[in-house]
Amino acid sequence: MANEGAIIAEGLVKIYNGKVTAVDGVSFSVRPGEIFGFLGPNGAGKTTTVSMLSAGLRPTKGRAVIDGLAVDVDPEAVKRRIGIIFQESTADGDLTGRENLEIAAGAFGLSRAEGRKRANELMDEMHLTEAADRYSKTYSGGMRRRLELAVGLVHHPRILFLDEPTLGLDPQGRAGFWQYVQQLRKDSGMTVFVTTHYLDEADTMCDRIAIIDHGKIVAEGTPNALKDRLGGDVVTIRTGPTASDLSEMLRPLSGVSAVQRLEVDGDPAYRVKVTNGETFVPQAVEKLYSAGAPVTGVTVKRPSLDEVFLEFTGREYREEEGPTATDRAVMMQRVRGAMGGRR
Amino acid sequence: MLRELGALTRREFIKIVRNPQAIFTSLFLPLVYLLLFGNGFNLNIASYAPPGTPPSVIEALTLAFFRGAPNYYSYFSAGMVGFVAVTSTLFIGANVIFDKLFGIFKRVRGTPAPSAAVFGARLIAGAFQPIVLAFFVLGLALLFGHLPPLNGLHITQSIGVVGAFEILLAIVLVSLMFATAFLTIGILLEVPQIYFAVVNLINLPVLLTSDALYPWGSMPPWLQTASQYNPVSLCVNVLRENFFGASYYPYGPGVYLLGLLAWTGVLVAIAIVLVRRALRPVE
Numbered sequence: 187m188a189n190e191g192a193i194i195a196e197g198l199v200k201i202y203n204g205k206v207t208a209v210d211g212v213s214f215s216v217r218p219g220e221i222f223g224f225l226g227p228n229g230a231g232k233t234t235t236v237s238m239l240s241a242g243l244r245p246t247k248g249r250a251v252i253d254g255l256a257v258d259v260d261p262e263a264v265k266r267r268i269g270i271i272f273q274e275s276t277a278d279g280d281l282t283g284r285e286n287l288e289i290a291a292g293a294f295g296l297s298r299a300e301g302r303k304r305a306n307e308l309m310d311e312m313h314l315t316e317a318a319d320r321y322s323k324t325y326s327g328g329m330r331r332r333l334e335l336a337v338g339l340v341h342h343p344r345i346l347f348l349d350e351p352t353l354g355l356d357p358q359g360r361a362g363f364w365q366y367v368q369q370l371r372k373d374s375g376m377t378v379f380v381t382t383h384y385l386d387e388a389d390t391m392c393d394r395i396a397i398i399d400h401g402k403i404v405a406e407g408t409p410n411a412l413k414d415r416l417g418g419d420v421v422t423i424r425t426g427p428t429a430s431d432l433s434e435m436l437r438p439l440s441g442v443s444a445v446q447r448l449e450v451d452g453d454p455a456y457r458v459k460v461t462n463g464e465t466f467v468p469q470a471v472e473k474l475y476s477a478g479a480p481v482t483g484v485t486v487k488r489p490s491l492d493e494v495f496l497e498f499t500g501r502e503y504r505e506e507e508g509p510t511a512t513d514r515a516v517m518m519q520r521v522r523g524a525m526g527g528r529r
Numbered sequence: 530m531l532r533e534l535g536a537l538t539r540r541e542f543i544k545i546v547r548n549p550q551a552i553f554t555s556l557f558l559p560l561v562y563l564l565l566f567g568n569g570f571n572l573n574i575a576s577y578a579p580p581g582t583p584p585s586v587i588e589a590l591t592l593a594f595f596r597g598a599p600n601y602y603s604y605f606s607a608g609m610v611g612f613v614a615v616t617s618t619l620f621i622g623a624n625v626i627f628d629k630l631f632g633i634f635k636r637v638r639g640t641p642a643p644s645a646a647v648f649g650a651r652l653i654a655g656a657f658q659p660i661v662l663a664f665f666v667l668g669l670a671l672l673f674g675h676l677p678p679l680n681g682l683h684i685t686q687s688i689g690v691v692g693a694f695e696i697l698l699a700i701v702l703v704s705l706m707f708a709t710a711f712l713t714i715g716i717l718l719e720v721p722q723i724y725f726a727v728v729n730l731i732n733l734p735v736l737l738t739s740d741a742l743y744p745w746g747s748m749p750p751w752l753q754t755a756s757q758y759n760p761v762s763l764c765v766n767v768l769r770e771n772f773f774g775a776s777y778y779p780y781g782p783g784v785y786l787l788g789l790l791a792w793t794g795v796l797v798a799i800a801i802v803l804v805r806r807a808l809r810p811v812e
Contacts, residue, residue, distance in 0.1 A: 276636035292536020
């Protein structure tokens with residue numbers, strides 16, 4: 187493991203109550219100034235890993251080093267060097283945006299004057315100046331996330347942890363949020379560790395990604411390198427209900443490197459990795475028709491992170507995508523509303 | 530540490546000021562007790578005495594029954610200070626639980642602010658309320674004494690500097706003690722329903738084994754004995770001795786203050802251990 191990593195995880199294991207293994211031997215290293223994406227379905231161990239890296243959770247085994255500091259040895263020093271944007275909103279709705287920032291600054295040991303100055307700077311950077319003296323409970327979802335980001339940056343952290351930062355935001359809000367993060371990295375060289383459900387975000391925003399599934403890292407690399415490992419196009423062929431497995435029929439066709447049988451909306455489907463999808467489709471359709479297997483749909487995809495996810499976990503990413511986390515965000519908003527907007 | 534404590538305490542006081550409903554209800558409860566319970570429950574020994582009982586006998590009985598207070602209302606007014614110390618600190622822990630549910634506590638725990646600052650900020654704000662309420666109660670009770678036909682607090686002793694200090698210290702200690710207890714419970718628990726069940730288990734026995742509201746003379750001996758060790762009684766005794774004299778008390782205010790100090794010290798020590806453990810990175 188390289189010692190110069192801004193974030194180093196060495197064999198992190200988290201077992202809850204001696205029974206449930208949430209993280210199972212996770213190791214990786216994030217370089218300084220890198221945007222590192224941590225992908226995985228709900229319950230894969232993303233948030234648990236973030237909690238162990240940010241001194242919120244003690245690992246059952248393994249070691250985390252942040253900016254050269256062992257998390258278990260000096261958690262307070264680690265907390266001073268990192269900023270965290272949690273999955274859920276943590277801004278205090280009864281406080282104004284400015285007060286949220288000033289109090290967070292104080293909690294990080296900044297003086298009142300420093301906190302006030304920093305709050306003004308961040309409000310300006312996040313385009314929240316006009317709303318600075320409004321209660322944060324009146325903010326839109328995008329404004330709230332920007333406030334969360336500002337709170338996470340109030341003490342000039344060297345490393346930023348973003349746990350599902352754009353969950354529940356509309357596309358415009360997501361784009362805006364990422365624009366700030368990219369700018370931050372450009373301006374300050376900050377290291378960013380981000381967990382996300384949105385594979386397109388990870389694809390375009392992250393320098394490198396790791397995919398975690400069932401507590402283990404199943405793939406790691408740059409988005410392009412991971413996609414290249416799929417080796418060409420991915421063709422998905424849906425057929426009508428049929429008793430036999432048609433995989434063996436597809437495998438000998440030219441350019442095929444792998445065939446995987448799936449089920450899409452209750453019908454059989456075949457995910458075929460081929461060097462050239464456009465030339466493969468006609469011969470595949472002809473072969474299947476001649477065998478009496480009705481083809482009901484064909485899609486050809488250039489490799490995406492969805493395909494990468496499927497390749498390494500054996501499951502469609504969208505099947506795992508987050509009703510739990512999203513529902514929780516919606517529920518929290520409803521609870522807030524039911525309480526008359528308090529907190 | 531002080532900056533962290535200052536910032537987090539500021540947050541707590543902003544929350545108090547921004548919640549006028551809570552301020553109103555916290556003032557309303559003692560007002561109702563002083564106005565209705567105190568007047569409605571006002572025991573007049575003279576009305577139970579047989580005709581022809583000498584006034585001196587009635588006075589002696591009254592003083593014995595109410596431990597030197599000239600009437601029940603005066604006796605009860607001092608008791609109300611202990612009563613509000615318990616009732617106004619009940620919800621402090623619930624606020625922590627709600628802050629946990631809404632993620633606000635998680636944010637604080639993500640900062641390097643020491644657990645002493647996290648706890649201390651809430652303790653300062655939590656103890657502040659019963660201290661203010663105590664003086665509100667005493668002020669209102671004194672005012673009622675000048676508004677016939679209402680009953681009110683009649684202080685029969687002159688209170689010197691030492692006495693005033695003893696009263697202030699007793700109020701501060703009892704407020705800190707109960708704020709510490711309920712805050713610790715809130716930090717340890719995660720579910721509001723369980724919190725309220727637990728505080729109800731504590732709240733009623735503590736109040737009902739004290740002599741805050743019961744006339745001393747009507748309490749059975751076993752309850753009188755039990756109440757001697759009750760922190761609410763210890764606070765109230767300091768006030769009553771200073772208001773009405775020490776003749777009916779086995780010990781001086783200093784002893785009761787020491788008892789209260791011991792209670793507060795023990796609870797703070799327990800809180801330090803439990804809160805530090807609770808605020809460590811989760812196992």
